[in-house]
Amino acid sequence: MRDSEIFRKHILEFPKQLKPDNIRTANLDKLQKQIHAKKPDSIVFIGMGGSGTPGAILQNILSCAIVNIPIFSWHDSVLPVVPGKNPLYIFISFSGNTREPLAAFQKAVKSGKMIAVVAGGGTLLEEAKAKQLPHATFSADSGSYVDISPTPRQQPVSPSTRSDDTIVPAAAQRDGSDKVIGETRPVPSGSASSAHLRRYASEMKSESSISSAGLASGTDEARTRDVENINIGSLQPRQAYGLTLYATLQILQSVFPRLHIPDLSAQINSRRFATSAKKTAARIFGLRQSSARQAGKIALIYTTHNFSHLGQIFKISITESGKSLAFANTIPEVNHNELNLLEARPKNLYAIFITSEQEYKNRKKEFDLTAQTLDEYGIPSETIRVPGRTPLEVTANGIVIAQWIGYYVAVNRKMNPLGLEVVNKIKKLAGKKKL
Numbered sequence: 001m002r003d004s005e006i007f008r009k010h011i012l013e014f015p016k017q018l019k020p021d022n023i024r025t026a027n028l029d030k031l032q033k034q035i036h037a038k039k040p041d042s043i044v045f046i047g048m049g050g051s052g053t054p055g056a057i058l059q060n061i062l063s064c065a066i067v068n069i070p071i072f073s074w075h076d077s078v079l080p081v082v083p084g085k086n087p088l089y090i091f092i093s094f095s096g097n098t099r100e101p102l103a104a105f106q107k108a109v110k111s112g113k114m115i116a117v118v119a120g121g122g123t124l125l126e127e128a129k130a131k132q133l134p135h136a137t138f139s140a141d142s143g144s145y146v147d148i149s150p151t152p153r154q155q156p157v158s159p160s161t162r163s164d165d166t167i168v169p170a171a172a173q174r175d176g177s178d179k180v181i182g183e184t185r186p187v188p189s190g191s192a193s194s195a196h197l198r199r200y201a202s203e204m205k206s207e208s209s210i211s212s213a214g215l216a217s218g219t220d221e222a223r224t225r226d227v228e229n230i231n232i233g234s235l236q237p238r239q240a241y242g243l244t245l246y247a248t249l250q251i252l253q254s255v256f257p258r259l260h261i262p263d264l265s266a267q268i269n270s271r272r273f274a275t276s277a278k279k280t281a282a283r284i285f286g287l288r289q290s291s292a293r294q295a296g297k298i299a300l301i302y303t304t305h306n307f308s309h310l311g312q313i314f315k316i317s318i319t320e321s322g323k324s325l326a327f328a329n330t331i332p333e334v335n336h337n338e339l340n341l342l343e344a345r346p347k348n349l350y351a352i353f354i355t356s357e358q359e360y361k362n363r364k365k366e367f368d369l370t371a372q373t374l375d376e377y378g379i380p381s382e383t384i385r386v387p388g389r390t391p392l393e394v395t396a397n398g399i400v401i402a403q404w405i406g407y408y409v410a411v412n413r414k415m416n417p418l419g420l421e422v423v424n425k426i427k428k429l430a431g432k433k434k435l
Contacts, residue, residue, distance in 0.1 A: 007321070
């Protein structure tokens, strides 16, 4: 199976990662004893790339939950200086062999810090087991994530039948509709009023429509067989957010017993966003370019601070998977510095605003202010209002949308979405330099 097909299948399988039963833990009783003796006064997540993203996610969505201590997300090989005297360090590495968290882990061990580990294998997991440290894993050989049979077709859950289980006691994140309305603001022709509304991935797409969109080929039986034969080992950190996130939540649940971890595998449907994501990718880079070197647009990803983790996820997907340049920032911060670049009249930019249904209702004027300014300088933009009843659901749906966009940008550029040529070169060079 081609790498692009493997990547696509992992997107379709993503909802299966959103189950607590996928995770195996050990030595959490030791962490509970440590906490009973001396409670942590902060939490520090340490990881790189896709493995570092769960920290950014939890830093945002746990701030309105029962976690009432400071949360930090750190991406370096040295330990950060944090307030308080008793931080809990959670080291996250999908492979277990990433240099920076391993180096920071060794420093934390030597200094006697409170430690927990999330890893799918490698040296980090081996060290955690050898030292009998609290850890959570999702490696295939643990027997925890071996069910890769096709997910049954998922239907939207009506408010009258859905479970109220949620990781955060937050208000609903949608307006009772399963529709995601997006605004596309093209380059204005005469006035800003030329911007128009469009729907963004509002329908559950049928198998036939997915196939006609170029996502799958062959019979349903053949597509099912492809999913069953997917190799879990081909997952990369940026496609394993569900596993690393849920493993990290298992660690946190031992610290905060009231923290409930929902099974979202039946709530999230990867297929529903494919067609609209394909259109967004086309606006960034165009359809099926004749050359990978053909210039596309630079994507500007804008969110509020509350969803800055989605900005990071979209940026990672477009750059690492799509091999196309993207930057992420937050509003209103960009209005105070970054947008001054418009004085140079750049022509190759495309802005994407990422928000939730509820947040967009509350902060529409702020989004519109930035979008109108971009319009006036000839920069097209669109707004993706991600559905979800809680911040965790919004995040899960946002991950799927981001992955589809990254996939289609890569396809349009005739690039391999799984390719890691440069990242691997840097890792080898770091090894030679004994970093």
